[in-house]
Amino acid sequence: MTLSDPLVVDFPLRKPGVPFPPPGYAGYREHEGLVLSHLPNGDRVWLVTRHEDVRAVLTDPKISSNPEHKGFPNVGVSLGVPKQTQIPGWFVGMDSPEHDRFRKALIPEFTVRRVRAMRPAIEETVDRCIDALLASGDSGDLIADFALPIPSLVISSLLGVPPGDRDFFESRTRTLISIRDSTEEQRTAAAKDLLRYVNRLVSIKEKWRGDDLISRLLATGSIATHELPGVLMLLLIAGHETTANNIGLGVVTLLMNPQWIGDDRAVEETLRFHSVADLVSLRVAVEDVEIAGQLVKAGEGIVPLVAAANHDENAFECPHMFDPSRSARHHVAFGYGVHQCLGQNLVRIEMEIAYRKLFERIPTLELAVPVDGLAVKTDGVLYGLHELPVRW
Amino acid sequence: MRITVDADRCVGAGQCVLSAPEVFDQDEDGLVTLLMTPGAEEEAKARLASGLCPSRAITVHED
Numbered sequence: 271m272t273l274s275d276p277l278v279v280d281f282p283l284r285k286p287g288v289p290f291p292p293p294g295y296a297g298y299r300e301h302e303g304l305v306l307s308h309l310p311n312g313d314r315v316w317l318v319t320r321h322e323d324v325r326a327v328l329t330d331p332k333i334s335s336n337p338e339h340k341g342f343p344n345v346g347v348s349l350g351v352p353k354q355t356q357i358p359g360w361f362v363g364m365d366s367p368e369h370d371r372f373r374k375a376l377i378p379e380f381t382v383r384r385v386r387a388m389r390p391a392i393e394e395t396v397d398r399c400i401d402a403l404l405a406s407g408d409s410g411d412l413i414a415d416f417a418l419p420i421p422s423l424v425i426s427s428l429l430g431v432p433p434g435d436r437d438f439f440e441s442r443t444r445t446l447i448s449i450r451d452s453t454e455e456q457r458t459a460a461a462k463d464l465l466r467y468v469n470r471l472v473s474i475k476e477k478w479r480g481d482d483l484i485s486r487l488l489a490t491g492s493i494a495t496h497e498l499p500g501v502l503m504l505l506l507i508a509g510h511e512t513t514a515n516n517i518g519l520g521v522v523t524l525l526m527n528p529q530w531i532g533d534d535r536a537v538e539e540t541l542r543f544h545s546v547a548d549l550v551s552l553r554v555a556v557e558d559v560e561i562a563g564q565l566v567k568a569g570e571g572i573v574p575l576v577a578a579a580n581h582d583e584n585a586f587e588c589p590h591m592f593d594p595s596r597s598a599r600h601h602v603a604f605g606y607g608v609h610q611c612l613g614q615n616l617v618r619i620e621m622e623i624a625y626r627k628l629f630e631r632i633p634t635l636e637l638a639v640p641v642d643g644l645a646v647k648t649d650g651v652l653y654g655l656h657e658l659p660v661r662w
Numbered sequence: 663m664r665i666t667v668d669a670d671r672c673v674g675a676g677q678c679v680l681s682a683p684e685v686f687d688q689d690e691d692g693l694v695t696l697l698m699t700p701g702a703e704e705e706a707k708a709r710l711a712s713g714l715c716p717s718r719a720i721t722v723h724e725d
């Protein structure tokens with residue numbers, strides 16, 4: 271098959287004030303083959319935009335997740351996120367079969383049954399955040415005081431972080447992800463603090479086992495002690511800002527579409543509609559491979575845009591509509607293939623509880639600024655809001 | 663219609679349990695197990711699970 275010259279576009283970073291979904295993606299999907307772009311550092315990358323093609327890329331054994339391969343699109347690094355991928359145990363950056371040992375060790379912690387059992391603890395966490403909001407007056411920032419603390423507190427209880435250390439834990443993870451409000455040095459320092467803390471936690475659990483994820487992993491021994499800190503950092507980082515951004519954007523979407531407040535199907539639709547992890551599933555070809563008729567050479571970077579795939583008319587009817595009744599779980603907001611999000615069922619429950627409790631307990635909730643005045647994240651690999659000022 | 667599952671391929675995403683809890687479960691290791699052969703009532707849900715499974719661990723046989 272011969273293709274005309276590929277479409278060449280700017281790298282799809284978000285622009286201030288531009289509403290979701292990102293303009294231009296539709297034009298990318300209609301163009302045959304793949305779309306060529308350049309990273310902020312000048313490297314060539316192929317953008318993949320159709321649902322079917324994104325699924326194909328994420329299951330192709332000739333395509334790797336390992337950032338050590340030449341040509342891997344280091345989008346995050348070029349934007350200033352500290353390079354965490356060097357840590358042993360960072361299995362999202364490994365391919366099968368190395369990856370699978372870590373994944374298999376963690377699966378029992380994230381089964382549907384296991385995360386359902388965490389429901390009462392998550393409800394309590396969400397209630398405590400709402401108590402604090404209500405106690406503080408009649409307005410607040412739902413990102414700082416609701417969306418960010420919930421996933422951090424949930425993951426720290428899962429890992430067995432003692433309650434007294436959770437504020438420390440939360441403040442460091444917050445610095446790590448706030449690209450706008452912290453310097454590169456501050457983020458590196460926060461990452462080091464966390465890694466040191468996690469190391470200490472592992473050595474404490476080695477002596478005093480408890481009923482928590484770290485203790486159970488130590489007991490089975492399937493992950494070596496020197497790999498554990500990397501695994502724990504991954505759980506922490508993978509599940510924090512992703513969840514927070516979804517909660518924040520979801521609240522705005524529900525305020526704009528109040529007929530869906532109280533309907534749990536909104537959870538799945540916010541995941542698809544916002545696709546916050548648009549630039550997360552980065553890949554590189556390790557052999558020549560044809561995708562959508564386009565030859566991608568070994569060593570060329572590939573960026574599957576999950577937001578584009580989740581707004582593909584061939585996979586979703588009227589994709590631009592926020593319509594929870596579609597109950598569509600074939601979206602790729604959690605990726606696809608062996609790396610599909612390990613925390614997905616935990617997130618579903620967190621989001622469901624967060625939305626339900628927030629609107630039940632604060633029924634007069636409203637935005638304190640116009641929707642187009644919300645500060646959108648334009649500087650990271652995740653899409654979301656910097657702040658979400660509300661009043662009640 | 664017949665269904666087979668391959669626990670070696672399973673990555674524990676739980677899509678099958680969410681789609682058809684009558685048919686699929688996750689065992690102690692979090693890997694897929696088959697609870698029953700889907701009858702007429704479960705057929706559509708089981709097919710959906712097979713389509714959603716990110717690691718193609720669920721195969722539908724049309725015999």
Ligand code: HEM
Pocket residue numbers: 335361362363373421425504505506508509510512513516546547550551552602603604605606608609610611612613614616617
């Ligand atoms: C709404 C929130 C979330 C979104 C949108 C999300 C999205 C994703 C995506 C797109 C991937 C695939 C990355 C790739 O293909 O390279 C992924 C992987 C992963 N996620 Fe999530 N995630 C969320 C929350 C969480 C939570 C709460 C946790 C854990 C507590 C978590 C843990 C992980 C892990 C460990 C991986 C790597 C899995 C592997 O490589 O096998 N995520 N996530």
Ligand code: SF4
Pocket residue numbers: 671672673674675676677678679688692693694714715716717718719720
């Ligand atoms: S959907 Fe597939 S990968 Fe997920 S638990 Fe079921 S069989 Fe395993």
